[in-house]
Amino acid sequence: MRVPSTDGVELELHDLGGDGPPLLIAHATGMCAGAYRPMVPILGERFHVWALDFRAHGDSTPPATGDLAWPGMAADVVAVVDAIGGGPVAGFGHSMGGASLVAAELRRPGLLARAFLFEPIIMPSEWADAAGANPMAAAARRRRASFASRDEALGRYARRPPLGVWRADALAAYVDAGFGDAADGTVALKCTPEDEARTFEGAGKTTIDDVGTVATPIVIARGGREGDVGPAGFAGSVAEALPAGELRRYPELSHFGPFEDPHLIATEAVAFLAN
Helix, strand or coil: CEEECCCCCEEEEEEEECCCCEEEEECCCCCCHHHHHHHHHHHCCCCEEEEEECCCCCCCCCCCCCCCCCHHHHHHHHHHHHHCCCCCEEEEEECHHHHHHHHHHHHCCCCEEEEEEECCCCECHHHHCCCCCCHHHHHHHCCCCEECCHHHHHHHHHCCCCHHHCCHHHHHHHHHHHEEECCCCCEEECCCHHHHHHHHHCCCCCEHHHHHHCCCCEEEEEECCCCCCCHHHHHHHHHHHCCCEEEEEECCCCCCHHHHCHHHHHHHHHHHHCC
């Protein structure tokens, strides 16, 4: 389903099926809706599952201005919730997607019924506009943009971290949905390395100081395999700042936990969201 958003963006909203009230999946930076398909059999037992491709990701278009500031991601969430009835909806968010669900709730209180967020990028205020180069953006710009085939991409990713430790079906789902077919028979990332980098660099990220008015019951889930680094390290502070927040730890997982064990995370999410 095509859904118009702000800045001339046309979003792709995927109807992934299932029975029950609506649940919206919001993906991480550089990912796409299709990468989360291994979670859908479990989520779909209790919910009608929808998933969006954020602007400049998956099958959605980039903004006309090229600006990938994060308030645009919140606008994307609001646009697709309106397209499926206006809410409230249950939310599953990963990384940027988790932060965008919260930002959308701040923009329109009552949009979310409940939410399960895996390491959302809701950061300490002093980090939001920190000077200097963004190491995640630098890494994104080094990504290989195209391969001879999806099989070649899958083989390369399977041999190296961090994607090499994903469950096989999650990696295959990402390669299938995250690449587009070129006229010469090759495949290329739908979210280009430059657009991924500019998303990491985007202004307007939600901070821990912003979330004190969000009344929605929210689980903040974090991995533990990488220690208290990045979003895992400030997940506890996010949960504490949310009036109805709860922290859950999954010590065997990394920031890519929804791809490493989609069965576990989907089961945990349903147990909370269907309450």
